[in-house]
Amino acid sequence: MKSWVFPLSLAGFFLLFIGSLTLFYKFDDRLSNGAYRSGSSIKSKKSGILDNRSLEDSVITSKVNKVKDEPSALFNDPAINQAWGLKKADAARAWAVTKGSRQVVVAVIDTGVDIHHEDLKDNIWTNPGESGIDSKGRNKATNGIDDDGNGFIDDVHGWNFVSNNNDLTDHHGHGTHIAGIIGAEANNGKGIVGIAPEVSIMVLKYFDPQVPGADNLRNTIKCIHYAIDQGAQIINYSGGGLEYSQAEHDAVDEARKKGILFVAAAGNERSDSDKIPYYPADYGLDNIISVTAFNPSQEVLPSSNWGTSSVDIAAPGQNILSTLPGNSYGFMTGTSQATAFVSGAAALVMSHKSGFKYADIKKYILTNGDVLASLNGKTRTSRKLNLYRALTILDQDITASGVKAVNDSNVRVLSSEQSGSDSNLNSTASFGKSLLNALEKENPQVKERVGSKKPDLEE
Numbered sequence: 039m040k041s042w043v044f045p046l047s048l049a050g051f052f053l054l055f056i057g058s059l060t061l062f063y064k065f066d067d068r069l070s071n072g073a074y075r076s077g078s079s080i081k082s083k084k085s086g087i088l089d090n091r092s093l094e095d096s097v098i099t100s101k102v103n104k105v106k107d108e109p110s111a112l113f114n115d116p117a118i119n120q121a122w123g124l125k126k127a128d129a130a131r132a133w134a135v136t137k138g139s140r141q142v143v144v145a146v147i148d149t150g151v152d153i154h155h156e157d158l159k160d161n162i163w164t165n166p167g168e169s170g171i172d173s174k175g176r177n178k179a180t181n182g183i184d185d186d187g188n189g190f191i192d193d194v195h196g197w198n199f200v201s202n203n204n205d206l207t208d209h210h211g212h213g214t215h216i217a218g219i220i221g222a223e224a225n226n227g228k229g230i231v232g233i234a235p236e237v238s239i240m241v242l243k244y245f246d247p248q249v250p251g252a253d254n255l256r257n258t259i260k261c262i263h264y265a266i267d268q269g270a271q272i273i274n275y276s277g278g279g280l281e282y283s284q285a286e287h288d289a290v291d292e293a294r295k296k297g298i299l300f301v302a303a304a305g306n307e308r309s310d311s312d313k314i315p316y317y318p319a320d321y322g323l324d325n326i327i328s329v330t331a332f333n334p335s336q337e338v339l340p341s342s343n344w345g346t347s348s349v350d351i352a353a354p355g356q357n358i359l360s361t362l363p364g365n366s367y368g369f370m371t372g373t374s375q376a377t378a379f380v381s382g383a384a385a386l387v388m389s390h391k392s393g394f395k396y397a398d399i400k401k402y403i404l405t406n407g408d409v410l411a412s413l414n415g416k417t418r419t420s421r422k423l424n425l426y427r428a429l430t431i432l433d434q435d436i437t438a439s440g441v442k443a444v445n446d447s448n449v450r451v452l453s454s455e456q457s458g459s460d461s462n463l464n465s466t467a468s469f470g471k472s473l474l475n476a477l478e479k480e481n482p483q484v485k486e487r488v489g490s491k492k493p494d495l496e497e
C-alpha cells in the first residue's frame with residue numbers, strides 16, 4: 039500500500055464523522071426523525087466512534103394533529119380505516135378471537151413513550167412493586183424510594199437508561215409510534231387501534247436524540263435485563279447495529295432461558311442480512327423473530343434488509359399510521375414498524391394461549407403466515423404475518439373458518455382478502471376505501487418520500 043493511502047483514508051473517515059455530527063445536530067433540532075440514524079451504525083463500524091446501536095431509518099412521512107374521522111363498523115376509533123397494515127394482516131378477524139390482555143407485558147426498548155397519550159395511557163405497564171401506598175401513606179410511585187428493591191427508584195412504568203431516571207418522555211417519536219402499533223387502545227373514540235388493543239407496554243428507554251453521547255448498546259443491554267427481571271413476556275427491539283456484542287447476545291440468551299420472545303427489526307440497511315448480519319436480529323438464538331417490512335403491494339421495501347436464513351417473516355412497514363407524542367398521530371416507514379406488528383401479534387397469541395413460551399408463539403406466527411411469491415428470496419419462510427391465522431390454524435379449539443370467533447357482538451368480521459376459502463365468514467364490515475388510494479390522494483408525494491434519506495416533516 040502506498041504511504042499516502044492510509045492518511046487519506048483517515049481524512050476521509052474524519053470528514054464522514056464530522057458530516058454525521060452535522061446531520062445529527064441539524065435533525066436533532068427538528069426532533070422526531072430517525073432518518074439520520076440510518077447508516078450511522080455502518081459508520082460506527084468503520085470509525086468506532088458513533089453509536090453502535092441506533093434506531094432504524096424510520097421516516098415520519100407526515101404528521102397530523104388530528105386524524106381523519108372515518109367511522110368504522112368495527113371500532114369507533116376514527117382512523118382505523120386508514121390502517122392498511124391491519125387489513126393486510128387480517129387484524130379484524132383476529133380481534134374476533136381476542137383483543138389481547140393486560141396480563142401480557144411487552145417491553146418496548148426504544149426512545150421512551152408518551153405514557154400520557156390519549157390512545158395509549160391505559161395500556162402502559164404499571165410496576166406492582168412501585169404502585170399503591172407505602173407504610174407512611176405515601177404514593178409508592180412518587181415517594182423517592184425503591185419500594186421493590188430492584189435498584190430503580192419509582193420505576194412505575196419502566197426506566198430511562200439514558201438519563202438513569204424514571205422520566206420516560208419520548209423526545210423522538212419513534213418509541214411512541216412503536217407502542218401505538220402494538221397496543222393503541224380500541225373503541226375509545228380516539229385515534230387508531232393497535233394490534234393488541236389490550237396489553238401492558240413496559241417502557242424502556244435506550245436512546246434519546248437529545249443525549250448524543252449516550253452509549254446506546256450498553257443501555258440496550260440494561261433494558262433487556264430489566265425486561266427479564268420485571269417479567270416481560272415479549273421484548274420489542276426496533277433498532278440495531280452491525281457490531282456483534284457478546285454481552286447483548288448473552289442478555290437475549292438469558293431472555294430465551296426465561297421463555298421470553300425477542301422480536302427484532304431486520305434493519306433498514308438495504309442489505310442481505312445473511313451476508314452482513316444486523317444485531318440483535320441475527321444472533322441466531324431461537325427466541326428471536328427477525329422481521330422485515332413490506333408495502334401495500336406486499337413487496338419488501340427497497341430499504342429493508344432481507345435474508346433467506348436470517349430474516350424470518352415480513353409485516354407491514356410502509357406509511358404506517360400510529361401515535362406520536364402530544365396526542366398526535368403520524369405515518370412512519372421501516373422495519374421498525376413491521377417489528378411492532380409482530381410483537382402485537384405475539385401479544386395476541388399469548389393472551390389467547392396463556393402459558394405459551396416463545397417457542398409456541400414463534401411457531402404460531404411463522405407457520406401460519408401467508409406464503410407470498412414476492413417474498414421468495416427475501417425471508418426464511420417466504421411468509422407475511424397473518425394475525426388471524428396465527429391465532430387459529432394450529433388451534434384445535436377454533437376452526438379455521440372462525441366459527442367461535444364470530445359470536446362476539448362487538449366485532450364484525452371481514453372477509454379474507456387473500457383466500458376465497460374463508461369467504462363464508464360474515465362480511466359485514468369493511469375498512470372502507472383503499473388506504474393507499476386515500477394516501478395518494480391526500481399526499482401525492484408520499485410514495486416518493488418513502489425510503490428517502492431526507493426527513494420531510496409536516497404539520
Ligand SMILES: [Ca+2]
Nearest residue numbers: 184186188190
Ligand atoms: Ca424499584
Ligand SMILES: [Ca+2]
Nearest residue numbers: 178183185192
Ligand atoms: Ca417508590
Ligand SMILES: [Ca+2]
Nearest residue numbers: 115223228230
Ligand atoms: Ca383508539
